[in-house]
Amino acid sequence: MFAPGAxxxxxxxxxxxxxxxxxxxxxxxxxxxxLALGALPVMAHAAEEVEEMVGLAxxxxxxxxxxxxxxxxxxxxxxxxxxxxxxxxxxxxVGAGATRYRTETAKRLLDGIDVTVLRGNAGExxxxxxxxxxxxxxxxxxxxxxxxxLARTAARTLxxxxxxxxxxxxxxxxxxxxxxxxxxxxxxxxTGTGCMSSAITGCFLAANPAPxxxxxEALAAFGLAGEDAASVAKGPGTFHxxxxxxxxxxxxxxxxxxxxIS
Amino acid sequence: MFAPGAxxxxxxxxxxxxxxxxxxxxxxxxxxxxLALGALPVMAHAAEEVEEMVGLAxxxxxxxxxxxxxxxxxxxxxxxxxxxxxxxxxxxxVGAGATRYRTETAKRLLDGIDVTVLRGNAGExxxxxxxxxxxxxxxxxxxxxxxxxLARTAARTLxxxxxxxxxxxxxxxxxxxxxxxxxxxxxxxxTGTGCMSSAITGCFLAANPAPxxxxxEALAAFGLAGEDAASVAKGPGTFHxxxxxxxxxxxxxxxxxxxxIS
Amino acid sequence: MFAPGAxxxxxxxxxxxxxxxxxxxxxxxxxxxxLALGALPVMAHAAEEVEEMVGLAxxxxxxxxxxxxxxxxxxxxxxxxxxxxxxxxxxxxVGAGATRYRTETAKRLLDGIDVTVLRGNAGExxxxxxxxxxxxxxxxxxxxxxxxxLARTAARTLxxxxxxxxxxxxxxxxxxxxxxxxxxxxxxxxTGTGCMSSAITGCFLAANPAPxxxxxEALAAFGLAGEDAASVAKGPGTFHxxxxxxxxxxxxxxxxxxxxIS
Numbered sequence: 001m002f003a004p005g006a007x008x009x010x011x012x013x014x015x016x017x018x019x020x021x022x023x024x025x026x027x028x029x030x031x032x033x034x035l036a037l038g039a040l041p042v043m044a045h046a047a048e049e050v051e052e053m054v055g056l057a058x059x060x061x062x063x064x065x066x067x068x069x070x071x072x073x074x075x076x077x078x079x080x081x082x083x084x085x086x087x088x089x090x091x092x093x094v095g096a097g098a099t100r101y102r103t104e105t106a107k108r109l110l111d112g113i114d115v116t117v118l119r120g121n122a123g124e125x126x127x128x129x130x131x132x133x134x135x136x137x138x139x140x141x142x143x144x145x146x147x148x149x150l151a152r153t154a155a156r157t158l159x160x161x162x163x164x165x166x167x168x169x170x171x172x173x174x175x176x177x178x179x180x181x182x183x184x185x186x187x188x189x190x191t192g193t194g195c196m197s198s199a200i201t202g203c204f205l206a207a208n209p210a211p212x213x214x215x216x217e218a219l220a221a222f223g224l225a226g227e228d229a230a231s232v233a234k235g236p237g238t239f240h241x242x243x244x245x246x247x248x249x250x251x252x253x254x255x256x257x258x259x260x261i262s
Numbered sequence: 263m264f265a266p267g268a269x270x271x272x273x274x275x276x277x278x279x280x281x282x283x284x285x286x287x288x289x290x291x292x293x294x295x296x297l298a299l300g301a302l303p304v305m306a307h308a309a310e311e312v313e314e315m316v317g318l319a320x321x322x323x324x325x326x327x328x329x330x331x332x333x334x335x336x337x338x339x340x341x342x343x344x345x346x347x348x349x350x351x352x353x354x355x356v357g358a359g360a361t362r363y364r365t366e367t368a369k370r371l372l373d374g375i376d377v378t379v380l381r382g383n384a385g386e387x388x389x390x391x392x393x394x395x396x397x398x399x400x401x402x403x404x405x406x407x408x409x410x411x412l413a414r415t416a417a418r419t420l421x422x423x424x425x426x427x428x429x430x431x432x433x434x435x436x437x438x439x440x441x442x443x444x445x446x447x448x449x450x451x452x453t454g455t456g457c458m459s460s461a462i463t464g465c466f467l468a469a470n471p472a473p474x475x476x477x478x479e480a481l482a483a484f485g486l487a488g489e490d491a492a493s494v495a496k497g498p499g500t501f502h503x504x505x506x507x508x509x510x511x512x513x514x515x516x517x518x519x520x521x522x523i524s
Numbered sequence: 525m526f527a528p529g530a531x532x533x534x535x536x537x538x539x540x541x542x543x544x545x546x547x548x549x550x551x552x553x554x555x556x557x558x559l560a561l562g563a564l565p566v567m568a569h570a571a572e573e574v575e576e577m578v579g580l581a582x583x584x585x586x587x588x589x590x591x592x593x594x595x596x597x598x599x600x601x602x603x604x605x606x607x608x609x610x611x612x613x614x615x616x617x618v619g620a621g622a623t624r625y626r627t628e629t630a631k632r633l634l635d636g637i638d639v640t641v642l643r644g645n646a647g648e649x650x651x652x653x654x655x656x657x658x659x660x661x662x663x664x665x666x667x668x669x670x671x672x673x674l675a676r677t678a679a680r681t682l683x684x685x686x687x688x689x690x691x692x693x694x695x696x697x698x699x700x701x702x703x704x705x706x707x708x709x710x711x712x713x714x715t716g717t718g719c720m721s722s723a724i725t726g727c728f729l730a731a732n733p734a735p736x737x738x739x740x741e742a743l744a745a746f747g748l749a750g751e752d753a754a755s756v757a758k759g760p761g762t763f764h765x766x767x768x769x770x771x772x773x774x775x776x777x778x779x780x781x782x783x784x785i786s
Contacts, residue, residue, distance in 0.1 A: 025551045025567050027287045027328075031453040036498045041453065042357070043287050046330040049363035056360060066551075068570040068594075070330075095566070098580060101573035189772060191555040191565065232496075234756075235769025236560045245497025248451060289549045289590075293715040298760045303715065304619070305549050308592040311625035318622060332592075494758075507759025510713060 004204075004217035004259050005252030011207035012038035016058035018202045019082075021045050021075050023065025023094065026192030030061070030199035036247040037221070039203040045071055050078040058206035059087055061199050062113075064105055065094035072105050079113030088116035088205035088214075092198035096120065097127030110158060116205060117215045118154065119163040119198040122147050129154045152177050161211045165197055169219045173212040180216050181260035182223025189236040190243070197222045200247075220259035225250055227258075266466075266479035266521050267514030273469035274300035278320035280464045281344075283307050283337050285327025285356065288454030292323070292461035298509040299483070301465040307333055312340040320468035321349055323461050324375075326367055327356035334367050341375030350378035350467035350476075354460035358382065359389030372420055378467060379477045380416065381425040381460040384409050391419045414439050425477045427459055433481065435474040442478050443522035444485025451498040452505070459484045462509075482521035487512055489520075528728075528741035528783050529776030535731035536562035540582035542726045543606075545569050545599050547589025547618065550716030554585070554723035560771040561745070563727040569595055574602040582730035583611055585723050586637075588629055589618035596629050603637030612640035612729035612738075616722035620644065621651030634682060640729060641739045642678065643687040643722040646671050653678045676701050685735045689721055693743045697736040704740050705784035706747025713760040714767070721746045724771075744783035749774055751782075 017040045022030055027043055034041035044053040047070070054060055060082040062075045082089045091113070093106035106128055109115070118125065131150065148170045154162035155174035163171045169180040187193045197219060204218035205211060228246035233239035279302045284292055289305055296303035306315040309332070316322055322344040324337045344351045353375070355368035368390055371377070380387065393412065410432045416424035417436035425433045431442040449455045459481060466480035467473060490508035495501035541564045546554055551567055558565035568577040571594070578584055584606040586599045606613045615637070617630035630652055633639070642649065655674065672694045678686035679698035687695045693704040711717045721743060728742035729735060752770035757763035 023567070024286055024548055025555055028290065028453060028552065031287055032498065032502070035451060035453055042360070043285070043328050044357075044361070045328060046363060048331070049361040052361040052363070066567050066569065069572070095568075098566070099568070099573040099576040101570060101576070189559060190768075191552060191559050233769075234766075235772040236556065237765035237768030237772075240556070240768070241499035241503050241765050242496075244452075244499030244502070245495075248497040248499075286548055290552065290715060293549055294760065294764070297713060297715050304622070305547070305590050306619075306623070307590065308625060310593070311623040314623040314625070503761035503765050504758075506714075506761030506764070507757075510759040510761075 002213055002217060002261055004220055005256035007204055007208040007214065007217050008221060008255055009252045011203055014207065015040050016206035017042055017056055018059050018061060018199065018206060019044065019053050019057035019078065020061045020199060021071065021078055022061065022063035022195060025065055026195040029192045030195050032244055033196040033247060034199050034203055036244040037200060037203055039206065045074045047074055047077060050074045051081040054078050054081040055085065057087060059202040061090045061202040062109065063092040063094055063195055063198060064102060065195060067102065067105055075109060076112050079109065083114045088211060089113055090117045090119055090198050090202045090205065091115045092195060093120050093124045093128060096124040103127055115160050116211050117161045117163050117201055118158060119165065119201050121194060122150060122164055122166055125154050125162060125164050126150055129157045148177050148179060161215050163201060163215045163219065165194060165219065171212060171216045171219065176212060178212065178216045178261055180219040180223060182220050182227060184226040184230040186230045186233060186236065186239045187226045190240045216261050220261050221250060221255055224255060224258055264475055264479060264523055266482055267518035269466055269470040269476065269479050270483065270517055271514045273465055276469065277302050278468035279304055279318055280321050280323060280461065280468060281306065281315050281319035281340065282323045282461060283333065283340055284323065284325035284457060287327055288457040291454045292457050294506050295458040295509060296461050296465055298506040299462060299465055301468065307336045309336055309339060312336045313343040316340050316343040317347065319349060321464040323352045323464040324371065325354040325356055325457055325460060326364060327457060329364065329367055337371060338374050341371065345376045350473060351375055352379045352381055352460050352464045352467065353377045354457060355382050355386045355390060358386040365389055377422050378473050379423045379425050379463055380420060381427065381463050383456060384412060384426055384428055387416050387424060387426050388412055391416045410439050410441065423473045423477050425463060425481065427456060427481065431481045433474060433478045438474060440474065440478045440523055442481040442485060444482050444489060446488040446492040448492045448495060448498065448501045449488045452502045478523050482523050483512060483517055486517060486520055526737055526741060526785055528744055529780035531728055531732040531738065531741050532745065532779055533776045535727055538731065539564050540730035541566055541580055542583050542585060542723065542730060543568065543577050543581035543602065544585045544723060545595065545602055546585065546587035546719060549589055550719040553716045554719050556768055557720040557771060558723050558727055560768040561724060561727055563730065569598045571598055571601060574598045575605040578602050578605040579609065581611060583726040585614045585726040586633065587616040587618055587719055587722060588626060589719060591626065591629055599633060600636050603633065607638045612735065613637055614641045614643055614722050614726045614729065615639045616719060617644050617648045617652060620648040627651055639684050640735050641685045641687050641725055642682060643689065643725050645718060646674060646688055646690055649678050649686060649688050650674055653681045672701050672703060685739050687725060687739045687743065689718060689743065695736060695740045695743065700736060702736065702740045702785055704743040704747060706744045706751060708750040708754040710754045710757060710760060710763045711750045714764045740785050744785055745774060745779055748779060748782055
């Protein structure tokens, strides 16, 4: 049962705090996407405060895009605190498959934290379930043969909701698998749009307790914002600015009408 | 005596270097705001160089938005070096009140450095003078009952100029309290606009030796840029881009005419 | 022999991975410039993975804009791995001359790594060849008397290609010295445009094995994007967004026709 508009309306009424431990490249971008959508972002990574900060949040988003040992420890501590409080955790395994350190860190986070939603591209998710994939840096090069099946396998193997983004997105809890067909190719021309989709997944999880539905709704909302931004953009730079305008302008009614979740 | 236009003209003629030790989320944004206004930003946080870099600067801006122990030590060392040289220091206590680590760090910086201007939202400043406040992450949720009184109390208690921003800003040295009524609600939809106002406060302090006046002039200038940006924006993203255009286009005459400082 | 259009076409066909170890201020910006141009950026700085990541890349870009000891060690390790693999290395010595730490680190990187192209402003490059220069923070204040001669001297002394950017850019291998006259003054109003030109130099080096030509072609391409962005911009903010649009829209034919390399 999808009611993405209702989730969005609830999110804007409640303005949940979304704690993000993310990478240096996209911190400003994920914070602005969170804020434009209607939630409140906070970035905090020090061991001295992550557990306390999680205690104020309604969702935690962890992203290994520019990982290093102290940040990984903070992610683990924050993730465990989130689990103890029963708030949802999103993991974005940026670049898993590119280096051993990224792959092993993503696996360590999956082992140490009860992750609610794993949001990644096909190459990253394939790596984490042992399927061969080509990852060039942080980009997935070859599309998975069957991304819906990949999402289902990841969900079953890792016991979470797998959210595999690409030209069409696939979200699965291992039993049901949804596809989300919103989006625009300009999203691939701006760095950090994958990271933004993870942040927005955290926002929707904070407002909808059903993780499969929340994850799909988030991708529909972000994809729609991409469609709206593309309609006024002249290239990646103006698209990037228009993306925040579109997230801010997105209405619950428009989201309900235009979401292409099936 | 306000002459914000004269301060701006002086700043642009002299292009003072503003040393900023700030958070990962807004570094690009505060650097661009500084540059668009007409001063020169430099970001440096290594213990190996902060004291020497402060020696080249005309103001220091310290911001705890994504604090961790080595950064806090660098802030203390830089602040002491700034004090020794007699250049002004701005402290932005981002998220004070949200976690003990942030509150204690802000107090430690206030104890260890002779801060010229404390620039924060009502929740952060209230926390630092022992008044109860609701801070959600890095956002102040409940407006202070009487923000002018809060600014006055903070200035007296902490022996500095307190600059409390909100729908209307209040700046006090404990004796005189000024209100600044420039600004636009879209400023609250972009992350880091508070941090930008702190950076711009540093710029104005570098060009005007009277800290109460400089702090108020800075908020008027930034608020005016927000008004101008809002007049052409379609949402937070285009507003954000237009904000730098507006800071760059702001003229001393326009600032003198339109500043709403009382 | 210049064929900047052919280099650009090749880069877009191959989408080389450009590994960047750069500063916190501009990470998003250099990643987006790389992506808009047509290459793939990856940011990775942990000792645990830099050597492996370099193994996937076609060029390495090292930038000391917000340096600290662990990052410098990562730059050295990555640089040596790049040398061992025979892929080109760009060094951007941000702020060399401003503090001893920056100057000494830049020299240490030049000693420890076989740098292909040194890309800096006149003050930074002058510092590294022992010529007096005024550097205010990270900005070069006084233009060099003879920047072409400075580039030639730096190339000969440091045994690399020196790429000295300014109102007119000069690129030299010590024997031949090229000037590049593309660009626009608005580039100086946005932070990190120098860093972007270094990232784009890395992209062109990945697609053209002749470093002198590649470095000049990169500056022509970036300068042209600046010209195109300025034609639609209303100030630094809209210019910044338009810069990515222009990099994305730049065609090989337009680059061949409009490049002002001599």
